Amino acid sequence: MTDHYETLGVARDAGQDEIKKAYRRLARELHPDVNPSADAAERFKDVTHAYDVLGDAQSRAEYDRGPLPGMGGAGGFGFGDIFEQFFGGGGRSSGPRSRRQPGQDSLLRVDLDLADVVFGVHRELRVQTAVLCETCDGAATAPGTSPERCTQCGGSGHVQRQVRSLLGNVVTNQPCTVCQGFGTVIPQPCHTCAGHGRVRAERTIPVDIPAGVDTGLRIQLPGQGEVGEGGGPAGTLYLEINVRHHDVFSRDGDDLLGTLEVSMPDAALGARASVDGIDGPVEVEVRAGIQSGDVITVGDRGVTRLRGSGRGDLRLGVQVVTPTKTDRRTEELLRELKERTRAPEPQLSQFKQGLFAKMRDRFHL
Numbered sequence: 001m002t003d004h005y006e007t008l009g010v011a012r013d014a015g016q017d018e019i020k021k022a023y024r025r026l027a028r029e030l031h032p033d034v035n036p037s038a039d040a041a042e043r044f045k046d047v048t049h050a051y052d053v054l055g056d057a058q059s060r061a062e063y064d065r066g067p068l069p070g071m072g073g074a075g076g077f078g079f080g081d082i083f084e085q086f087f088g089g090g091g092r093s094s095g096p097r098s099r100r101q102p103g104q105d106s107l108l109r110v111d112l113d114l115a116d117v118v119f120g121v122h123r124e125l126r127v128q129t130a131v132l133c134e135t136c137d138g139a140a141t142a143p144g145t146s147p148e149r150c151t152q153c154g155g156s157g158h159v160q161r162q163v164r165s166l167l168g169n170v171v172t173n174q175p176c177t178v179c180q181g182f183g184t185v186i187p188q189p190c191h192t193c194a195g196h197g198r199v200r201a202e203r204t205i206p207v208d209i210p211a212g213v214d215t216g217l218r219i220q221l222p223g224q225g226e227v228g229e230g231g232g233p234a235g236t237l238y239l240e241i242n243v244r245h246h247d248v249f250s251r252d253g254d255d256l257l258g259t260l261e262v263s264m265p266d267a268a269l270g271a272r273a274s275v276d277g278i279d280g281p282v283e284v285e286v287r288a289g290i291q292s293g294d295v296i297t298v299g300d301r302g303v304t305r306l307r308g309s310g311r312g313d314l315r316l317g318v319q320v321v322t323p324t325k326t327d328r329r330t331e332e333l334l335r336e337l338k339e340r341t342r343a344p345e346p347q348l349s350q351f352k353q354g355l356f357a358k359m360r361d362r363f364h365l
Helices: 004-008 016-030 038-054 057-065 079-087 114-119 264-269 328-341 355-363
Strands: 106-112 121-132 158-165 168-175 198-209 218-222 236-243 250-252 255-263 271-277 280-286 295-298 314-321
Touching: 004 016, 004 038, 016 038, 038 057, 106 114, 106 121, 114 121, 114 236, 121 236, 198 218, 198 236, 255 264, 255 280, 264 271, 264 314, 280 295, 280 314
Parallel strands: 106 236, 255 314
Antiparallel strands: 121 198, 158 168, 218 236, 250 255, 271 280, 295 314
């Protein structure tokens, strides 16, 4: 049987603060979010169980007293084991259960603008959750009082009952109905938390959301979830990211996509322009003879990469704009242009994809 003191790496006479520090250090090292190995996950369970026993003064005292000598021995297999298999307890019990229970995980949706994910953003998140009761500091008892040993079960958390069976009268261990298996009762519960060691309250959690996150991604914040019953360790808070729609730009991985409208003269002659990027002005060069559906790429003006360094590109699909209203002089110039360029008459040609399909395909080259 594994010794809980050895599991936490502390001496048997260690104080409660030393035990708490050892648990927190090992939990940070072995938590699945930090160390995904199977061995670490198993050790994390052992460490958590050891702290559940040693972190509570009552359960630690029961553990230090050790099992009572009797049938079956420390390493043997006796009738008590058989009864435990068939009748849920036999002549032995695992001791009282701790009032300190791990807290539940929580999920919070965080809405971001597209600009927020380019460089990351700091947020002060307000959440309704279970927090440690400040009046009793999680002890669940009124100030100046403490839990008392249950007189029904003598502090074991279990009571023996005689059950008739095919083998005769069998004595079984069952959770004590007076103390609910805790081994202690609370005559004077904390008036603030009603004996739960936690209360519902609003918390403000500062969070630095990294650049490059996208809709559907979840950020894990261990220890920021709900505090458990009896002041138990808090669960994990998961932040689910949702990026709002942007009227000008859309996202493709680490790249930003947009549409650049170009007049007929600029498309024919070429031009330079300054357009508003998502984080400031962007200088764009339109080459002479550019066509609708062509793509202009501006490097390093996309989204900062979540993993790695640098930014993606800004890719602008060109849409040549034809004038819809002209005066007489403009019409004369356009006719002259048509004659000079020997522009062909409208005619059918080989099927070509539409503008938006063409732009889509080019973006994904």
